[in-house]
Amino acid sequence: MDMISIPVVNMTPILPEIFLSVLAMVLLLLNVFSPSGKKSYLAYISFIGIAATAVLVGAGWGGHIESFSGAVILDNFATFFKMIFLLAAGLTVLISDQYMEREECNHGELYPLILFTVVGMMLMASGTDLMTIFLGLEVMSVSLYVLAGFNRNNKKSNEAGLKYFLLGAFSTGFLLYGMALTYGATGTTRVYKIASVVGQMTLPSANIMLLAGMLLMMTGFAFKIAAAPFHMWTPDVYEGAPTPMTAFMSAGPKAAGFAALLRILLVALPTLQIEWSQLLWVLAVLTMTVGNITALRQDNIKRMLAYSSIAHAGYALVGLVAGNGTGTAGILFYMLSYAFMNIGAFAIIILVSKKGETNGNVMDFAGLGFKRPLLAVAMTIFLFSLAGMPPTAGFIGKFYLFSGAVQKGYIWLAVIGVLNSAASVYYYLRVMVYMYMKEPTEEFEWTQVTAPVALALIISVAGSMIPGIVPSFILEFAQQAVKLI
Amino acid sequence: METLFFAIVSLVAIISAILVITCKNPINSALSLIMTFFCLATYYVMLDAPFMAAVQVMVYAGAIMVLIVFTIMLLNIRVNATQKHSHRILLGSIIGFFTLINTIVLLVKSQAAKPVGPFTGDMIRNIGHSELIGREMFTTFLLPFEITSILLLVAIVGSVILAKKNI
Amino acid sequence: MENLNGYLVVSAILFAIGTIGVLTRKNAIVIFMCIELMLNAVNLTFVAFSRHLGHFDGQIFVLFIMTVAAAEAAVGLALMIAFYKNKESISVDDVNMMKW
Numbered sequence: 132m133d134m135i136s137i138p139v140v141n142m143t144p145i146l147p148e149i150f151l152s153v154l155a156m157v158l159l160l161l162n163v164f165s166p167s168g169k170k171s172y173l174a175y176i177s178f179i180g181i182a183a184t185a186v187l188v189g190a191g192w193g194g195h196i197e198s199f200s201g202a203v204i205l206d207n208f209a210t211f212f213k214m215i216f217l218l219a220a221g222l223t224v225l226i227s228d229q230y231m232e233r234e235e236c237n238h239g240e241l242y243p244l245i246l247f248t249v250v251g252m253m254l255m256a257s258g259t260d261l262m263t264i265f266l267g268l269e270v271m272s273v274s275l276y277v278l279a280g281f282n283r284n285n286k287k288s289n290e291a292g293l294k295y296f297l298l299g300a301f302s303t304g305f306l307l308y309g310m311a312l313t314y315g316a317t318g319t320t321r322v323y324k325i326a327s328v329v330g331q332m333t334l335p336s337a338n339i340m341l342l343a344g345m346l347l348m349m350t351g352f353a354f355k356i357a358a359a360p361f362h363m364w365t366p367d368v369y370e371g372a373p374t375p376m377t378a379f380m381s382a383g384p385k386a387a388g389f390a391a392l393l394r395i396l397l398v399a400l401p402t403l404q405i406e407w408s409q410l411l412w413v414l415a416v417l418t419m420t421v422g423n424i425t426a427l428r429q430d431n432i433k434r435m436l437a438y439s440s441i442a443h444a445g446y447a448l449v450g451l452v453a454g455n456g457t458g459t460a461g462i463l464f465y466m467l468s469y470a471f472m473n474i475g476a477f478a479i480i481i482l483v484s485k486k487g488e489t490n491g492n493v494m495d496f497a498g499l500g501f502k503r504p505l506l507a508v509a510m511t512i513f514l515f516s517l518a519g520m521p522p523t524a525g526f527i528g529k530f531y532l533f534s535g536a537v538q539k540g541y542i543w544l545a546v547i548g549v550l551n552s553a554a555s556v557y558y559y560l561r562v563m564v565y566m567y568m569k570e571p572t573e574e575f576e577w578t579q580v581t582a583p584v585a586l587a588l589i590i591s592v593a594g595s596m597i598p599g600i601v602p603s604f605i606l607e608f609a610q611q612a613v614k615l616i
Numbered sequence: 617m618e619t620l621f622f623a624i625v626s627l628v629a630i631i632s633a634i635l636v637i638t639c640k641n642p643i644n645s646a647l648s649l650i651m652t653f654f655c656l657a658t659y660y661v662m663l664d665a666p667f668m669a670a671v672q673v674m675v676y677a678g679a680i681m682v683l684i685v686f687t688i689m690l691l692n693i694r695v696n697a698t699q700k701h702s703h704r705i706l707l708g709s710i711i712g713f714f715t716l717i718n719t720i721v722l723l724v725k726s727q728a729a730k731p732v733g734p735f736t737g738d739m740i741r742n743i744g745h746s747e748l749i750g751r752e753m754f755t756t757f758l759l760p761f762e763i764t765s766i767l768l769l770v771a772i773v774g775s776v777i778l779a780k781k782n783i
Numbered sequence: 784m785e786n787l788n789g790y791l792v793v794s795a796i797l798f799a800i801g802t803i804g805v806l807t808r809k810n811a812i813v814i815f816m817c818i819e820l821m822l823n824a825v826n827l828t829f830v831a832f833s834r835h836l837g838h839f840d841g842q843i844f845v846l847f848i849m850t851v852a853a854a855e856a857a858v859g860l861a862l863m864i865a866f867y868k869n870k871e872s873i874s875v876d877d878v879n880m881m882k883w
Contacts, residue, residue, distance in 0.1 A: 138755050145759070152766055159773065199759040240777050247770045254763060262844055266763040269851045270770060273858050277774035280862050289866040292778070296859050297814055301805055303855075304821035307848060308798060311825050311841075315791075315832040318729030320840050328729065340728065622786065626793045633797050633820055637804030642812050649816050652797070656823055659790065663834045668842055672826075675849050680819065680856045687860045688812055691867050707806055712799040728787060733838025752839045753846070760843075764850045771854035775861035 141198040144205035144257060147188045147213060148250050154180040155246035162239030170239040174228040174583070177242040181221040181249075188213045201321045202260040209257035211612035212390040215467050216252045218594075219382040220245055222474040225587035227375040230481050233578075234373065234488075236282045244281075245379065248274040252387035256394075261310045261320040264391050268306075268355070271384060272299050279372040279380070287488065291371025298354065298364040306351025312344030325399040335402050345400055345407060352395075355388035358414050358448060359421040362441045366425075369437035374484070377433060378477035381440040382470035389447060389462055393613075397454065404454055411452045412544060419445030419551040426558050430492050432480055435558060436473070439517060442555060443469055449541075449548050450532040456613060458535025463609040465532060468524030468598050472516040475591030479510045482578045493562055498571030506580075507566045509592050516595040518559040519552050524598040531606070622662065629655035642688045646681060653677040664737050667746040790831035798824035811863055815856075822852050 142149070158173055165173070188210055196205040223245060231237035247270060254267030276299065280292020314320050316338055317328040329335050336342070350361065357365040369377045396407055422442030429435035447465050450458035483499065484491045500507040516523035529552060533545040580588075598605050628651065635648035653676045660669035740748060753761055797820060804817030826845045833841025 135751055135754055138758070140758065156769075200756050202757070202759040238777060240773055244770065244773065244777075247766060250766060260760070262757065262760045262840075262847060263763070265844075266760050266767065266847060266851070269854070270763060270767050273767060273774060273854055274770050276858050276862060277770075277777060280778055280865060283778055283865045284869075286869045289862070289869050292862045293811060293866045296855075296862050297805075297811060297818075300815070300818045300855055300859065301821075303851075304798075304801070304818055304825065307822065307825040308828070310844075311828040311832065314829065314841055314844070315728045315835075318732045318836050320844065619786070622789055626789070629793060630796055630800070633800045636820060637800060637808060637813075637817060642810055642816075645813050645816055649820060652820065653823065656827055659793075659827060660830055663790070663830050665830055665834065665842055668830055668845060671846065671849060675853060676819075676823070680853055683856050683860060684812065684816060687863065691812075691864070709803065711806065712803040716795070716799055728832065728835060731835060731837045733836050735837045735839065749839060749842060749846075752843055757843050760847055764847060767850065767854050771857045775857045778858070778861035779864045 138200070141196060143191070143194070144196050144198045144203050144209075145254075146191075147184050148253050150187060151180070151184055151246050151250050151253075154184075155243040155250070158243045158246070159240065162243070165239065168237075170237050171228050171232075173239045173242045174224050177246060178221055178224050178583075180246070181217050181224065185214060185217045185221075188217065197259070201323065202263045203254070203257050204259045205257065207608075207612040207614070208390075208394070209253075211463055211608060212256035212386060212466075213253050215386045215463075215470055216249050216256070216383050218467070219379055219386070219470045219474060220249045222470070222478075222587050222590065223375050223379040223383075225583040226378065226474070226478045226481055229578075229581050229584055230373065230375050233486050234282055234285070236284070236373075238281075241278070241281060244274045244278055248278070248379075248383065252383055252390075255387045256390040258391070259322045259394070259398075261313070261322070261395075264322075264394070265307065265310065268387075268391065269303070271387060272303070272355075275299075275376075275380060275384060278376045279368055281376065282373050285371075285488070287371035288373060289371075291368045294364055294371075295368045302351050302354030302361070305347050305354075309344045309347030309349070309351060312340050312347065314344075316341035316344060322394060322399045326401070329400060329402050332402075336406055342403070342406065345403060346410070348395060349392070349407065349410065352388050352392045353414060356385050356392070356444045356447075357441050358444050359418040359441060362418070362421065365441055366434050366437040369440070370431060370434045374433065374477055374481050374488070377437075378474040381436070381473050381477075382466075385440070385444060386466040386470065389451075389466060393451065393459060393462065396451070397459065408452050408454055411448055412541070415445050415448035415452055415544065416547055417445075418442070418448060419548060423551050423554050426555070429558070430494070432491055432493050432496070432562065433477075435493065436476060436480075439555065439558070440473065442551065443473075443517075445551070446529055446532055446548060449536050449544055452541060452544060453532075453535035453539040455535055455539055456610065457531055457538055459613040460606065460609040461528060461531030461535050463612055464598070464602075464606055465525075465528035467605065467609075468516065468528050468595065471591045471594030472513045472523075472525060475588060475595060476510065476513040476517065478584060478587050478591065479506055479513070482506065482580060482584065485578075493565055494569075496562055496565045497569035498566070500567040502571065506588075509588050510566065511563055512592055512595055514559040514562060516599070518556045520556075522596075522599045524595050524602075527599050527602040527606075618662070625655050625658050625662075629659075643685065646685050646688065650677050650681050653681070664740045665745060667749050787831055787835045790827060794824040794827040794831070797821075797827070811866075812860075815859055815863075819852060819856075822848055 194205050251267045251270030258264040276296040279295045282288035317325045354361045419442050422438050426438035447462050450462040516525035519525045519529040533548050536545045632648040632651035636645045639645045657669040657672040801817045801821035829841040829845045
């Protein structure tokens with residue numbers, strides 16, 4: 132037989148992924164040769180590497196290159212999401228070092244694992260083959276299982292890792308079965324080919340195999356973005372995981388799940404929009420309501436933000452139900468601003484809590500406004516943005532999501548969303564009440580704010596405010612990003 | 617003849633799968649699971665995919681199950697004597713029921729796509745299954761193949777971090 | 784290939800059994816084995832479709848699923864060992880420190 136000729140491939144679309152993987156491997160090696168207790172410089176190197184990758188990704192804006200025989204694509208949609216992932220990872224790296232040092236688990240492998248997670252998320256966003264999307268998702272998930280259980284001497288962290296692993300693997304089963312049925316019904320795994328095959332069917336909504344495949348895939352992704360009723364793992368995993376990892380998990384993987392879901396639903400299955408938007412309608416309402424109502428009763432602030440992150444997934448789903456330009460651009464905008472405000476809030480939680488993850492209740496924020504006014508102001512901005520008050524980024528994001536729904540005629544959905552948003556103000560305000568109106572219960576040493584954490588806080592505050600004041604700049608990018616898919 | 621063989625293998629596969637979820641002792645579950653894996657390998661041979669059958673036996677029945685059995689032995693888990701929760705059984709049965717309904721729908725009207733690819737049973741037998749797989753893997757599916765290398769690296773680093781005694 | 788339906792039915796039954804197992808069992812390792820059963824059901828579906836459609840995409844997908852299963856097994860069992868070291872149990876009922 133003749134030799135296999137390895138095809139000539141265009142590497143441009145996966146250059147950022149290659150760069151990050153190589154960087155992660157170099158960091159793994161450096162870690163071996165650096166004595167324990169002196170791992171901080173790994174964090175700085177990874178931050179610089181992430182910034183360099185962001186430049187590399189940004190240079191690809193406006194391009195449209197398919198490569199690896201349709202397994203991966205470089206387009207504005209992927210670029211926008213890659214920026215969100217890099218941002219989440221960069222902020223996480225900045226806030227990790229101090230926390231990990233305090234919890235005595237500053238193993239250098241943390242940073243390579245974060246970088247590998249980003250590689251997985253990037254592949255999910257740029258993959259145009261179900262295989263690439265699935266493998267990207269697995270690279271992301273396997274690293275996250277480890278990161279959730281990273282503080283291995285802490286029982287809660289063990290438990291978070293195990294729970295995340297069992298439910299994540301379970302949801303992978305559903306996702307894969309959905310992919311298998313879709314493959315059987317259409318005869319291909321390429322997203323763009325699926326679109327053309329489904330487009331040629333006389334009545335795609337009568338093809339039960341395709342519908343079942345779509346349903347199962349949506350179930351799998353609903354687990355990953357923590358949409359109700361598949362959200363059970365979220366509060367426990369978010370509470371138990373090391374706080375910087377919780378911040379990362381709530382911003383990055385959620386955005387990655389939305390990226391893959393948007394790509395599959397809007398590119399591969401637009402002909403079934405009536406069916407999937409009805410399903411997502413129910414899912415969005417359920418997710419918003421369950422998240423907000425349970426968040427009202429939480430005292431532990433990490434748990435409260437976990438439920439609130441469920442509610443935020445619900446708001447973003449509203450944009451997907453609409454499925455039009457405004458709604459989907461709203462999702463991109465919202466995911467970006469959510470990364471800023473949520474990681475910022477978690478950074479403050481790290482500063483307030485003490486060794487062993489104690490001191491993490493809402494009551495422990497009492498008196499923060501008098502003791503550390505700057506921190507309290509930053510926290511107020513994050514909470515305002517999370518609650519969706521003008522003039523913050525959260526308000527503009529919600530505005531576009533809901534107005535997308537109204538444009539498509541989903542008035543009730545928008546009304547439910549606004550009501551939910553109003554209910555959420557209660558538990559965000561509660562933290563502010565404690566910060567400004569209660570005396571601290573006991574005297575204790577505040578953690579010193581190190582330079583990287585301060586930098587992360589400044590970036591987060593800027594990111595939560597500026598898009599709220601001048602939204603058109605980022606919104607333009609988001610609109611260009613969704614135009615091409 | 618082939619139908620009869622298929623029926624026998626299916627019976628064994630389903631019975632051993634039921635044993636996996638009903639056995640009290642995890643070791644028995646693991647052994648039943650290995651039985652199911654061998655049945656699946658038989659299916660793969662019947663489906664003209666001998667390479668998949670070999671990989672199934674080597675990777676699943678060999679590597680993964682040995683790892684699982686090893687962990688069970690290492691942790692020395694007690695046989696679980698407590699009774700199960702009824703609401704869990706109910707929930708499980710409901711989901712199982714819906715999956716079966718789905719199956720019946722698939723059975724009544726098969727809606728799979730028409731054959732599109734060039735490979736027939738004769739062709740696979742003539743050229744060889746592993747060669748065809750290899751050609752596809754290293755040309756069309758080059759990128760996913762490379763991604764798995766990263767996945768395996770992550771798994772190695774992760775398990776060392778989580779389970780090593782002193783790091 | 785005339786027997787596609789037979790394979791699909793068997794794999795759906797196996798998938799359902801795996802799902803029921805995950806939801807009813809309490810031992811983390813047994814749950815993990817049930818997840819493996821689900822993945823194997825998916826593999827059977829893929830190989831059957833691949834043979835029916837006459838191209839290898841499905842079988843390549845199965846090879847990747849096997850790789851993923853191996854990676855998940857390594858990480859998952861490491862997590863179970865870490866959990867067991869701290870709590871001397873891997874029953875999911877003991878995975879309950881955090882309650883709402």
